[in-house]
Amino acid sequence: MATIKDVAKAAGVSVATVSRVINKSPKASQSSIDSVTKAMNELGYRPNAAARALVSQSTNTIGVLVGDVSDPFFGTMVKAIDKVAHQNGKHLLVGNGYHSADDERRAIELLINNRCDALVIHAKALSDQELIDFSKEVQGLVIINRHVPELEDRCVYLDNHKGAYLATEFLIRQGHEKIACITSSHDIEDVNERIGGYRQALADHQIPLSDAYIESGEPDNDGGEDAMMHLLTKGIEFTGVVAYNDYMAAGALSILDENGLDVPSQVSIVGFDDGFIARYVKPRLTTVRYPIQMMAEKAANLALELAAGDAPTEPEVMRYSPTMVKRDSVKALD
Structure with missing residues (x-):
């Protein structure tokens, strides 16, 4: 593999001149640029990115x-x-x-x-x-x-608090009061903020629901399936669901379908993110857009x-x- 010394020798210039050409220094003359470029092409030399960064202080x-x-x-x-x-x-x-x-x-x-x-x-x-x-x-x-x-x-x-509040309040305005929440099991601020928004919307509309209406799982399709299965297993009556994201909502949809519960005539569900999947599940998912x-x-x-x-x-x-x-x-x- 050719080195910078090989390029300098082939171009008939110093290593410092080759370095100036590589790093586009204004001090490099046109003749030096031409001879060094020709030598690099003939030898198949590729400048080392790390070395260039040391000189230019930039890796682009x-x-x-x-x-x-x-x-x-x-x-x-x-x-x-x-x-x-x-x-x-x-x-x-x-x-x-x-x-x-x-x-x-x-x-x-x-x-x-x-x-x-x-x-x-x-x-x-x-x-x-x-x-x-x-x-x-x-x-x-x-x-x-x-x-x-x-x-x-x-x-x-x-x-995030506002997003979950909007989703929950939208269900409330459609007449739903028994609203479940399926959320991520990850201990991150997004989870706490979205649960907080869900609870705030319920409180503002004087709807008392126990923590039994909240289930968690991995923030993906499988986690949505698990959370919905746990809700159904507990025998909790609900007509609406607020999901942590669209993928959990999609997983929940599949479990509801397997158990003979029609969406939206028996259970309404709202996702979060407005990802691609929201437009292609059946029914198409009402959701909160995350820009x-x-x-x-x-x-x-x-x-x-x-x-x-x-x-x-x-x-x-x-x-x-x-x-x-x-x-x-x-x-x-x-």
Whole structure:
């Protein structure tokens, strides 16, 4: 494999000149650029990215931490960040955190060690203090889907409490009072906020329900199936269901169907996120829209601005508001 010394020898210039050409230094003459480029092509030489970063202090890379890139929610998020990266001549380096503090920490350290120009971090297990410490180390670090008060100007997040409140209140306005909640078993703030929104809506409408109406599971189809099965096994009477996300709602739909309960004529259900699956289950899912694409684009642009030292002069409100998407899985009680 050709080295930078081989290129310098073939081009008849010094190693320093080759380095200037590779790193697009204005000090490199056109004749040097031509001879070095020709030698690199003939030798099949590819500049070492890490070495270039040491000289230029830039890798043209945006680092992204997600929970699990195989989750369609995070796929949408990564695609939106990649769009911004492409517009700015950047590439992506993606790490998975799996809602584990150790995995999140290792992934962030890997992104930092790879000298990413900016970081968009979706971390649920790390403490606020650790994220604050990382933010001191990386000027262009932005946190998405989480609010850390000390990093107010670097957090792009959703009002989860309001989202669950909207979903629950929508069922209440359709005449439902016995409303169950199937939620994620993960110990993260999203879960607490959405349960809080569910309970607040019930309280505001003077509907007393016990905690037996709340069941949890993994935030996927299987978890939705498990949570719904537990609700049915307990023999709780309910006519409405608020789900943590669309995938749990889809799993719940399948269990209701297997047990001869028709949606929406016997049970109405509301999801959360408005992912692709919401439009393709039967019946099409009424849900709460999570504007993750818009939020991810905002987070990526903000991370690049901060990395370049161009922080917004006026503080922006970066708490996004969810909205209802009404489809076919809810029916008003007679």
